[in-house]
Amino acid sequence: MACATPSLGTQSSPLRISRRRVITGLGAAWSLILPGSAWAAKEPLIRRGTPQLTLGPFYPLDRPPEEDADLTRIAGQPGQAQGTIMELTGRVLSEAGLPVSGALIDLWQTNGLGRYHHPSDTTGRPYDPNFQGAAVIRADAEGRYWIRTVVPMPYERRQRHIHFDVRGKRRRLMTQMFFPGEPNERDTLYPALQSAKLQAAVTAQAMGEREGVRLYRWDIVLAGE
Ligand SMILES: [Fe+2]
DSSP: OOOOSOBOOBTTBOOBOOHHHHHHOHHHHHHHHSTTOHHHHHSOGGGSSSOOOOOOTTSOSSOOSOOSSBTTOOTTOOOOOSSOEEEEEEEEEETTSOBOTTOEEEEEOOOTTSOOSSTTOOSOOOOOTTOOOEEEEEOOTTSEEEEEEEOOOOBTTBOSEEEEEEEOSSOEEEEEEEOTTSOGGGSSSGGGSOSHHHHHHTBOEEEEEETTEEEEEOOEEETTO
16 A cells, blocks of 8 residues: 555644645645644745655554664574665754754664565565564764665555654654655655655755665754754
8 A cells, every 4th residue: 555645734733635735735735724824825834844744554553673773684683684775864953954962763664675564565575574664763962863774665656765753852743755866756745745845855865885885865854843
């Protein structure tokens, strides 16, 4: 099942909006959500910070045996997750560019074979017992985070992405990170972010490779933090 219904809302209080509404215009949607707000009419909240995207149907029901930043190995198991290994770094920032120290980052994704470790994933793609599937980490005092994982695979009408639920001191953001150089215009959610700026805000930067490991960078900006 794809994450087919975009959910857009304030970062502290998600609201569900139909796909038609999203396509019709994010600004119009916000004027409905926040009636009487002159500020909202001038500057839709969705255009601030990293845009919000739906939680999707595959948020982990059962937590993995460990939730550390290395999703490619599980303590006590000799194997390594199947797939292309990647590392992702970035910072959690306020709109002013200040670090959100200690931000809590909950993330989840498909394994390297395109399967979520979730009972609703009935695609039949293989379960990978060496892949952690999800992680819960904290940004450091400078807002920096790091994960080692596998490059997620596309599934159905979704392109490669990693789900993020990020909690700062005041704001919470659910979103998804996309990969550069992919046909993201074919994704069910990405095109709903109608400007290149918004699309860029949810797309990682490729930073090359190191010893066969793909390197990416992605900063997360919490509006209102
Ligand atoms: Fe997904």
